[in-house]
Amino acid sequence: MLALLLSLAASLAYAQDGDDDDSDDSDYSSDSVQVNKCLAPAAYKFDEILFSDKQRLDTVAGEYREKIYSLPAEATGTVYVFGGQTTSFNEVSEIIKYVSGKVGFGNEPNGRVNFVDGGFRRNATVVFTIRPLECSEPYGARDEVSPDELQFKEFPVSDTVRLSREDLRKQLVNEVFGKCPAVANALGACNQPVEVEVFVAIDDEGTVKFAGNLGGDRLFRSAAIVTAKSLKFRPLVIDGKPKNFVGVILIRFPASARRIYIDA
Numbered sequence: 632m633l634a635l636l637l638s639l640a641a642s643l644a645y646a647q648d649g650d651d652d653d654s655d656d657s658d659y660s661s662d663s664v665q666v667n668k669c670l671a672p673a674a675y676k677f678d679e680i681l682f683s684d685k686q687r688l689d690t691v692a693g694e695y696r697e698k699i700y701s702l703p704a705e706a707t708g709t710v711y712v713f714g715g716q717t718t719s720f721n722e723v724s725e726i727i728k729y730v731s732g733k734v735g736f737g738n739e740p741n742g743r744v745n746f747v748d749g750g751f752r753r754n755a756t757v758v759f760t761i762r763p764l765e766c767s768e769p770y771g772a773r774d775e776v777s778p779d780e781l782q783f784k785e786f787p788v789s790d791t792v793r794l795s796r797e798d799l800r801k802q803l804v805n806e807v808f809g810k811c812p813a814v815a816n817a818l819g820a821c822n823q824p825v826e827v828e829v830f831v832a833i834d835d836e837g838t839v840k841f842a843g844n845l846g847g848d849r850l851f852r853s854a855a856i857v858t859a860k861s862l863k864f865r866p867l868v869i870d871g872k873p874k875n876f877v878g879v880i881l882i883r884f885p886a887s888a889r890r891i892y893i894d895a
Contacts, residue, residue, distance in 0.1 A: 669766035674709070676770060682715075682726055682755035692733035695759045699743050705765055710734065711749035711758040711772040719784045720832070720841045722755065723748050730757055750774030750843075751781060778830035778843035779879060785840065786832060791875040792867060799878035802864040804837070809858040809884040815850040816887070825884040827855035835873035837864040845879060855882040 677695055680688045699708050710730060714722040727746045734744060749758070752775040760770035782788070794802070811821035827847035832840050842859035844852045859882055867874045 669764060672763035672767050674760055674762040674767050674770040676772075677708075677759040677761050679756060679758045682757055688730070688757060689733055691759065692730060696734050698761070702761070702763075705763070706743075707762045707765070708744040709760045709762060709769060710744060710746045711760065711770075712746060713749045713752040713756045713758070713772075713774055715755040716751060716753050716776045716780060717782045717784065718751065718755075726755060726757065751776040751778065778845060779877075781830075781832075781843075783832055783841065786834075786875045786877070790835075791877060792869065794867075794876050794878040796879050796881070799831075799864075799876070799880055802833075802837070802867060802876070803880070804863045804865060806883075807858055807861055809851065809854050809882050811884055811887050812850060812854045815848075815854075818850070820848065820850050821884065821887040824886045825851050827851050827882045827884070829855050829859040829880055829882050830877070831859050831862070831880050832875070832877045833864050833867075834875050835866055837866045839864070851884055854884070858882050 677698065678691045680691055682688065695708065695710075699706065710727075712723055712726045712730065714726070719725075727748070731744075731746050749772055758770075758772040760772065762769060783791075809825075809827070815821055815825075825848055828845040830841075830843045830845055832842075834840050839860050839862055842856045844856060847855065859880060862880070864876075867876045
């Protein structure tokens with residue numbers, strides 16, 4: 632009888648331990664599911680179309696709209712727009728306007744679809760991507776052509792001169808320094824001087840018609856383009872004739888001791 636009681640006690644203790652283990656496994660599994668929910672569903676490409684193929688582009692834009700609407704609210708879309716190597720000053724913005732009209736979503740804050748200036752490829756291209764969850768990593772479509780390889784339709788080759796960095800700076804009327812962006816300032820990124828290379832295209836009157844980043848800290852790129860567009864250059868005259876000119880200018884952001892603190 633004693634042996635039987637001891638056996639029953641041992642079985643009961645084992646069962647209780649097993650229940651505790653199951654509870655722990657359940658909690659761990661729940662945590663894992665929550666973590667995996669953010670890590671597992673990576674953003675993916677829905678489709679990629681040359682802008683010149685308008686018929687297919689229109690079809691895919693409609694299918695993309697329907698796909699976004701069919702997904703849970705956590706899913707969002709990013710459309711990357713790339714200009715071509717032979718381009719115009721406003722090509723990317725015009726393509727974004729066209730595609731956003733076909734998709735039916737504007738580029739509003741907190742919207743289901745975001746339209747991004749992706750840079751330039753050999754041919755103007757539109758890449759449709761889907762981000763399943765807010766915590767999913769963006770797809771990140773890449774460009775193929777750097778701005779200094781571009782040929783602008785508004786600037787005929789015969790009337791355009793490519794200047795070295797030194798010669799381009801000599802044409803500058805006065806240097807304008809970049810202002811530290813609010814986000815960079817809040818992160819303390821403005822405590823040290825920052826420099827961003829920007830490719831600029833300037834008309835025969837000295838006005839910047841195009842500015843595009845060549846690299847540098849991403850926190851400062853948009854501000855660098857805005858600054859570059861505000862620059863004024865002396866007209867370039869060769870053999871008595873004004874010329875358009877292109878080249879790389881360095882936009883400088885001086886160090887600032889001020890820092891903006893944002894309450895959590």
